[in-house]
Structures are given as structure tokens and as C-alpha cells.
Amino acid sequence: MATDVIARRRVPARARAARGGMRGGDRGRIVRLYLPLALYLLFTLIPFYWMIVFALRPAGSTAPVPWPITFEHFETVWNDIGYAVFFRNSVIIGVLSLFLTTAIALMGGYALARFRFRGRTFFMVALLCTQFIPGAMMLIPLFTIFRGLGLINSLWSLVVADTVFNLPLSIILMSGFVAAVPFQVEEAAMVDGCTRRRAFFAVVLPQLRPGLIAVGSFAFIHTWNNFLFALMFISKQDNFTIPVGLSYTIGEYSADFGALAAGGVVAAVPVVCVFAVIQRYLVHGISAGAVKG
Amino acid sequence: MRSISRACTAAAAVLAMSLAATACGDDSGSGEGQAAGGKTTITFWDNNGGVRTPIYQELIKRFEQANPTIHVEYVGIPIASVQQKYDTAVAGGETPDVGGVTTSYLANLTGQGALEPADDWLAKSSLNGKLVENMLASVKQTTPDGKLYLVPATSNLDVVWYQKDKLDAAKVTAPKSWDEFFTAVDKLTKTPDQYGWTIRGGAGAIFQLLAEAYAYSGVNTFFDASGKSTVNDPKNVELVAKIAALYKKNTPEADVTNDFPKMVAQFTSGKVAMMHHNLGSYNDHVKAFGADKVDAFPLPVGLSGKRTVVANPVDGFAVFKNSKNKDAAWKFVDFLLSKESNSYWNQQTGQIPANTDAQGDSWLAERPYLKSAVETLGSPDTVVVSPPYYLPQFSSITKADTEPLFQKVLLGQMKPQEFLDTMAQKLTEAQEEWKKAHS
Numbered sequence: 032m033a034t035d036v037i038a039r040r041r042v043p044a045r046a047r048a049a050r051g052g053m054r055g056g057d058r059g060r061i062v063r064l065y066l067p068l069a070l071y072l073l074f075t076l077i078p079f080y081w082m083i084v085f086a087l088r089p090a091g092s093t094a095p096v097p098w099p100i101t102f103e104h105f106e107t108v109w110n111d112i113g114y115a116v117f118f119r120n121s122v123i124i125g126v127l128s129l130f131l132t133t134a135i136a137l138m139g140g141y142a143l144a145r146f147r148f149r150g151r152t153f154f155m156v157a158l159l160c161t162q163f164i165p166g167a168m169m170l171i172p173l174f175t176i177f178r179g180l181g182l183i184n185s186l187w188s189l190v191v192a193d194t195v196f197n198l199p200l201s202i203i204l205m206s207g208f209v210a211a212v213p214f215q216v217e218e219a220a221m222v223d224g225c226t227r228r229r230a231f232f233a234v235v236l237p238q239l240r241p242g243l244i245a246v247g248s249f250a251f252i253h254t255w256n257n258f259l260f261a262l263m264f265i266s267k268q269d270n271f272t273i274p275v276g277l278s279y280t281i282g283e284y285s286a287d288f289g290a291l292a293a294g295g296v297v298a299a300v301p302v303v304c305v306f307a308v309i310q311r312y313l314v315h316g317i318s319a320g321a322v323k324g
Numbered sequence: 325m326r327s328i329s330r331a332c333t334a335a336a337a338v339l340a341m342s343l344a345a346t347a348c349g350d351d352s353g354s355g356e357g358q359a360a361g362g363k364t365t366i367t368f369w370d371n372n373g374g375v376r377t378p379i380y381q382e383l384i385k386r387f388e389q390a391n392p393t394i395h396v397e398y399v400g401i402p403i404a405s406v407q408q409k410y411d412t413a414v415a416g417g418e419t420p421d422v423g424g425v426t427t428s429y430l431a432n433l434t435g436q437g438a439l440e441p442a443d444d445w446l447a448k449s450s451l452n453g454k455l456v457e458n459m460l461a462s463v464k465q466t467t468p469d470g471k472l473y474l475v476p477a478t479s480n481l482d483v484v485w486y487q488k489d490k491l492d493a494a495k496v497t498a499p500k501s502w503d504e505f506f507t508a509v510d511k512l513t514k515t516p517d518q519y520g521w522t523i524r525g526g527a528g529a530i531f532q533l534l535a536e537a538y539a540y541s542g543v544n545t546f547f548d549a550s551g552k553s554t555v556n557d558p559k560n561v562e563l564v565a566k567i568a569a570l571y572k573k574n575t576p577e578a579d580v581t582n583d584f585p586k587m588v589a590q591f592t593s594g595k596v597a598m599m600h601h602n603l604g605s606y607n608d609h610v611k612a613f614g615a616d617k618v619d620a621f622p623l624p625v626g627l628s629g630k631r632t633v634v635a636n637p638v639d640g641f642a643v644f645k646n647s648k649n650k651d652a653a654w655k656f657v658d659f660l661l662s663k664e665s666n667s668y669w670n671q672q673t674g675q676i677p678a679n680t681d682a683q684g685d686s687w688l689a690e691r692p693y694l695k696s697a698v699e700t701l702g703s704p705d706t707v708v709v710s711p712p713y714y715l716p717q718f719s720s721i722t723k724a725d726t727e728p729l730f731q732k733v734l735l736g737q738m739k740p741q742e743f744l745d746t747m748a749q750k751l752t753e754a755q756e757e758w759k760k761a762h763s
Contacts, residue, residue: 091612093593112374174416183418263412266367266399266420278402279374284480284604286585287375 082299085292104293108276112290114297116269117276120186122301124272125251127190132197132250133243139198140205140242141231145214158199166196166259177264188264189272193254201246208242209235244312248305255302273298363395364652369409371424371639373400375607379672387659394652407432414438421647422656425474427466427713428637434467435716440643441471445654451475451661455678458701458708462638466714468762473642475657477666479676480602480636481697482535483620485609490518490597498621502540505624506566512597513574520574522596523567527583529730530722530747532600534711535623535634537563542628544707546751551759553751556744559627564733564740571734580734602636603697606674620693622700631700632707640678676701717754725750 086104087097108114143151173192174183182188212235220230258274265271277298280291370380377400384396399420401409407429413419414436425433433439446452459476467473484505486498494512499505512520524532534555541559548554571579576590584601591599592612600623609618625631641660643653659665667682674691676698677683688694700706712718726747732738 091592111378170412171415174412174418178416178418183416262402262405262409266369266413266418267397268399275402278404279377279400281402281404281585282375282604283372283403284584284602285375285608286588287608288585288589 079299082292082295085288086296088289090287090289104287104289105297107287107290108280108294108297112276112279112294113268113271114273114276114294117271117273118297120270121255121273124186124189124193125255125301128193128197128254129247129251131190131194132201133247135194135198136201136205136246137239137243139202140207141209141235143202143206144209155203158203161199166257170259170263173260174263182264184265184267184270186265186270189254189257189260192260192264193257194250197250197253201250204246204249205239205242208239212238241312244309248309251305252302255298363393364649365395365397366421366647366649366652366656367397367399368656369420369423370398370400371406371426372403374402376400376673379669383660383665383669386665387656390659391655394655396656410438411436417646419644419646421644421649421653423642423644424639425642426637426639427463427474428719430463430466430474430642431714431716433642434473438645439473440645440647440650441473442475442643442654442657443472445643445658446472446475449658451658451679454663454680455661456680456701458635459638459678462635462710463640465710468714474638474640475642475661476638476640476678477661478639478670478673478678479701480604480639481622481633481676481701482532482539482600482602482636483622483693483697484598484600485591485605485618485620486598487594487613488617488619494597498619499624500621502563502566502624502626506570509570509574509598517595519576519596520598521570522587522590522599523571523575523579523582523734524584524587524600525571525580525582525731525734526586527723527727529582530726531634531711533564533567533730534722536567536600538626538634538709539623539632540626542626542630542632542707544632544709546709546712547755551752551755553748553755555751556741556748561740561744564744568733568736568740580731603675603694604673606693610674620697622696628707630705630707631703632709633700635708635710637713712751712755712758715751715754715758717750717757721747721750721754 084095084097087100087102088094089099089101089103142148143155177183177188177192182191216234216238217227217230220234221227225233256274257272258278261272261275262278265275273294277291277294280287280294368380368384370376377398380398380400384398387396388394406424410419410423410425410429410433414433419438425439430439446455455476456479459479460472463474463476464470464472484498490512491497491508494508496508496511499508509520512518523529537555537560540563541557543554543557543560546554554560576595578586578590582590584605587599588601588605588608590596591601592608594612603620612618622631623633641657643650643657647653660669661679663679663681666677666679667685667687670677670682671685671687674694676688676694677685683698688698701708715721726743729738729743729746733740733743
């Protein structure tokens with residue numbers, strides 16, 4: 032089977048076509064594999080296409096292609112709606128939450144994977160259970176706590192809240208990554224004279240790169256997209272984030288689809304870039320973290 | 325060496341971000357009302373942030389010029405989440421000094437004791453006697469103690485927007501009666517390129533449907549003398565059946581899930597000739613077609629022969645009880661409702677000013693649909709039906725409870741009679757509960 036696949040890959044399509052067109056196997060492969068994939072891709076990409084069309088075509092146009100191209104909607108969202116400020120705020124809370132989540136998840140995950148302590152199972156179950164609590168339920172208690180701490184209207188409230196909500200899944204994922212690194216490797220380093228901390232940094236940490244990337248990207252994207260906390264804990268125009276800015280484009284009686292689409296493009300670009308860079312780590316990372324425990 | 329350098333870079337980045345996050349902290353002490361540089365700061369929450377932001381920015385600039393000792397901090401709240409934002413702020417004790425509020429959620433806010441009545445301020449203000457009386461009455465009806473917790477700023481009216489060239493091409497004039505309306509819808513339908521009408525089948529469908537039903541039936545109250553809801557009046561049922569019969573025949577099939585952005589998008593795409601919405605979407609239509617290509621007429625006159633209008637929620641401003649600078653807050657409200665400010669605001673949004681002096685401004689006369697709306701609302705022949713916004717369940721009954729039922733009606737899975745009977749029963753029960761609680 033494997034040989035067959037390799038052999039087929041080596042024969043150029045043009046040569047095969049010259050020998051008498053597609054074989055039954057090729058057709059079957061197209062119908063079974065490529066056609067469903069192409070349909071799925073269309074299903075996924077058409078909304079993106081429409082978003083780009085709406086963002087780039089003039090208001091009032093119904094053309095299916097963005098021609099003539101206009102950047103007026105981008106100017107509206109960036110200058111009039113205030114995306115320049117919202118974007119900066121989203122980057123700040125996204126990056127801080129990324130580092131905090133990754134650092135704490137690394138420590139928590141290591142402890143769960145390497146140590147057997149009383150209440151470990153209960154702690155794991157509790158972490159899982161927190162995933163069932165919607166953010167909206169915690170809104171007023173969190174609001175009261177942040178108010179007491181003087182964090183209302185501060186970006187730190189978003190960093191703390193998002194990090195806390197990111198942590199349970201991140202710790203569970205990270206413990207899976209740490210467990211996948213054989214303890215004997217760490218022991219060998221310690222036999223060679225390393226302290227536990229040194230062994231961790233020298234031997235374990237480099238092997239956790241896919242995990243760090245998976246957890247960090249998960250934290251960044253989750254924080255980047257969080258609308259509820261950004262609106263509820265902030266009541267200062269200059270501290271709002273991108274998701275709040277997006278919702279500005281739909282008013283009570285009117286909707287600016289061009290601005291909405293342009294805002295969507297601006298909001299999606301960092302997430303798409305993050306995915307493009309880390310997708311191979313992410314897939315490997317999540318599967319590795321998910322199956323080891 | 326490389327990894328140390330990377331770690332240093334990362335640490336520097338985090339430190340820089342931390343400093344930036346701290347710099348973006350709360351330095352205003354929102355709600356505390358402290359003086360900043362000798363100025364009193366008040367916060368103002370716009371309940372429809374985004375579209376209106378530039379209008380308020382201009383008005384705030386004018387206000388601060390006229391009142392150099394007061395600084396207004398503007399916060400735009402997206403309309404879809406405004407009620408949740410207010411509820412969270414009230415629960416957390418972090419309300420603004422002044423907020424944009426509508427009668428849709430006024431009862432909820434006054435129920436939590438969040439607002440300050442404005443009766444005394446208004447009595448001493450130059451605005452006294454200058455605001456539209458039926459709007460003031462509508463606000464007072466919303467709260468059990470009959471006080472004025474919200475000062476109205478704008479009036480709205482349900483209208484039918486239409487593309488002039490499409491009606492001209494079909495030799496149709498703006499319909500005045502419902503028979504003319506249904507004939508016009510038929511004439512304007514040329515499927516699949518053009519539909520005569522569009523139905524709001526998704527979020528917000530019920531209010532529009534009720535506005536059409538009461539306009540058709542001419543029933544003039546939401547509850548009869550015994551407290552029974554009138555929404556299932558036979559004539560209302562007749563209208564719902566007629567509207568449902570238009571679905572797919574004269575309207576796009578996607579209408580069953582239409583919320584207002586989709587409905588407006590369909591209209592502005594040019595495929596729909598007429599659409600029921602309110603004055604508020606004026607700017608979208610002008611942007612899509614140009615001011616000379618689009619016009620509006622009020623919902624047609626019904627069987628009673630009298631124009632019957634279901635009152636839209638009243639939009640205005642409220643001073644919050646938690647405010648440390650209530651006088652400065654009222655000063656701002658007073659400024660926003662002055663002839664000049666109120667006129668400017670409504671001119672920009674395409675709605676009717678609540679200040680009667682502003683209603684005489686020339687820009688109103690230049691827009692025929694708006695002039696006709698002012699005349700309709702001001703006419704002694706117009707019957708205004710006030711929906712029971714004071715019922716805490718009104719919003720859930722007309723949204724979550726009955727919107728899916730109307731979709732069933734459109735899809736032919738439920739009879740209009742059954743749909744309206746269900747809604748009437750829920751409204752009657754809610755009214756009974758409310759009466760018991762306030763007797």
C-alpha cells in the first residue's frame with residue numbers, strides 16, 4: 032500500500048495523463064478524498080471571502096468581487112471607531128496573558144505530572160470542572176473582586192481574568208506534555224550533577240517546545256477574542272479591546288457591514304498569523320497533551 | 325548564549341507590556357467624580373456606542389466649551405450588550421453619572437434603584453414645557469411610582485422605506501390603505517430578481533409584527549378593561565395571516581431568520597422594494613442609495629379608519645443615583661436636550677427631536693418622510709398604542725418566548741391564531757402579576 036502510494040507520487044501527472052488519462056484509483060481518490068476536502072474548504076473559506084469582499088468594496092456595491100477596491104472601511108474602523116487603540120490594548124492583554132498562562136501552566140503541569148501528592152486527582156477533576164462554568168456566571172463576583180482590588184477599568188483586570196480562565200485547560204495540557212518526557216532523562220541529568228531546577232531547564236524545557244507553543248497560542252487566541260470580560264470590566268473608551276470595537280459596527284437601527292467586515296479582517300489577521308506559524312506545533316501539541324496523563 | 329538573549333528579549337517584551345497595561349489603568353476614578361485639574365469629571369455611557377460616537381464627541385466638545393469646569397468622559401457601549409453592562413455596573417456599584425437609557429429596560433433599572441428621578445430638575449429647567457408631552461407620559465407610565473427617571477431625547481416611528489425608482493417603474497404610489505399595500509407588494513414582486521416586501525422573521529420580529537397588526541386592526545390598547553391582552557384580536561390574527569402568506573411568495577426565503585441588520589442589508593442590496601423598519605435606519609439607506617432615491621411612508625391606515633401607531637421605546641438620558649456630581653450630570657443632560665443639541669443629534673441620526681422647539685428647524689422640513697412622521701405623531705387623529713414596557717417579562721415574551729413561534733407561522737407549522745393566543749395568554753398573566761405586585 033505504502034509502496035503503491037510512493038510509486039504513484041513519483042509518476043508525474045502529465046505523464047500519467049499521456050498514458051491514457053486518469054486511472055480508476057485516481058478517480059476514486061478524487062471522489063473519496065479531494066472532493067470532500069474541497070467542499071469543506073469552500074464551506075470554510077466562503078465566509079472569509081465574503082468578509083474580504085465586504086471590507087474592500089465600496090458601500091452600497093453588490094458586486095461579488097471587491098472591485099473597485101476601496102480602503103475606506105479600514106480607515107473608518109482604524110481612525111473613526113478607534114481600532115488603533117483597541118488593537119494596541121488587545122496585543123497588550125494577549126501577550127501578557129500568553130506569558131502568564133504559559134509560565135503558570137508550566138509549573139502546574141510539571142507538578143501534576145511529576146509528583147504524587149494528596150488531593151492530586153481531586154485537583155485534576157476540579158480543573159476539569161471549571162471548564163463547565165460559563166464566564167457570564169462569574170461576572171458579578173469577579174467584578175466585585177476587581178473593584179476591591181482597584182482593577183476595574185484597568186487592562187490588568189482582563190489579563191488576570193483571562194489568565195485564570197485559560198489556566199485549567201492549559202495546566203491539564205501541559206501536564207500531558209511533561210509526562211511525555213521520560214523522567215529517566217531528568218534523572219540522568221541529576222546523576223550528572225544537575226539540580227532539579229537545572230535539569231528541568233536544561234533537559235525537560237527544550238522538549239516542551241510544542242507544548243509551550245500550543246498552550247501559549249491557545250491563551251493568546253482566547254484572550255484576543257474575549258468580548259464579555261473586555262466590555263464588563265472596562266468602562267473607559269481608551270481601554271476597550273478589538274471585540275468591543277467590532278460590536279460598535281452594529282447599532283440599534285443601523286449596521287455598517289463594510290466596517291464590520293474590515294474590523295473582522297483586522298481582528299482575524301493576528302489570529303491567522305499565529306495559526307500559520309504554530310499550526311504544526313499546535314496539532315502535535317494538542318494530540319500529545321491530550322493522550323498522556 | 326542565544327537562548328539567554330531570547331529570554332532577555334521575551335522578559336523585556338513582557339515588562340514593556342506590563343508597563344503599558346499599568347499605564348492604561350484607571351486614572352480617572354470613574355464614578356468617583358473627583359476634580360481633575362480643578363475640573364469635575366462626569367462619565368457618560370452612550371447606549372448605542374459606535375454609530376453615534378462622533379455625534380456625542382462633537383456635543384461633548386461644545387458642552388465643555390460652554391462649561392469649562394466640567395469634563396465629560398465618553399464611553400460607548402455596544403447596543404447588543406447595554407442591558408447586561410448596566411446590570412453588572414449596578415450590581416458592582418460602578419454606574420456612570422449619566423447614561424443613555426430607553427424605556428425597554430427602564431423598569432429594570434428603576435427596579436434596582438439605580439436612577440435618580442429628574443422631575444425636580446426638569447421643573448426648574450428652561451426645558452420645562454419644551455419636551456413632547458406624550459413622550460414624557462410614556463416614560464412615566466413605565467415606572468410604578470410615575471416619576472420621570474428618563475428624560476426623552478428622541479422620538480421614533482415605524483415606517484415603510486421604499487426605493488423610489490422601483491415604485492415608479494411599477495407605477496405604484498405610496499400605499500395609504502392596507503389593501504393598496506398588499507396590491508403594491510404584488511406588483512413590485514418580480515422573482516427572483518426583485519421582491520416587493522421583506523419580513524423580519526428573526527430577532528426583533530415581534531415588535532414590528534405587532535406594529536403592523538395594530539395599525540391594521542386599529543385596536544387602541546394592549547389590554548382591554550378586564551386586563552386581557554388584545555394581541556389575539558381577530559383583526560390582528562387576520563393581519564398576521566396576510567403577512568405570513570407573503571412569505572416566499574413576495575419575500576426572500578431567508579426572511580425567516582432575518583434580524584434587522586440582515587433585513588436592512590437585503591433592502592440596501594436593492595433586491596427588496598419596500599421594507600418595514602423605523603426612522604433610525606435612514607443613514608444606511610442614504611449611504612446605499614443616495615438621499616433622493618429613497619423615501620418612507622407611515623404604516624397604512626387600518627380598518628378603523630384612524631392611523632394607529634404602536635409607540636417605539638423612548639430613548640433618552642438618565643442620571644444615576646450613585647453619581648457624586650448629580651448637578652453637573654443634570655447640567656449635561658440639560659445641555660443635550662437643549663434646542664441646538666437636540667436638533668443636531670436628531671439631524672445626524674434622522675430621527676424626531678423630543679424638544680418641540682427643535683422640531684421647527686428647517687432640516688426637518690427638507691426631509692419629507694420626517695415631516696410626515698412628525699405630523700403623524702402630532703396629529704390628533706393618530707391613536708398611539710403604548711406597549712407594556714413596564715412589565716418585567718415584556719422583553720422575554722416578545723423575544724425568546726414568541727419569536728420562534730412566529731418563525732413556525734412563517735414555515736406553516738403553526739396557525740396565526742394559536743401563535744397570537746399564546747402571546748396573549750403570556751401577556752395577560754404578566755399583567756395580572758404586575759397589577760397584584762403594584763396594587
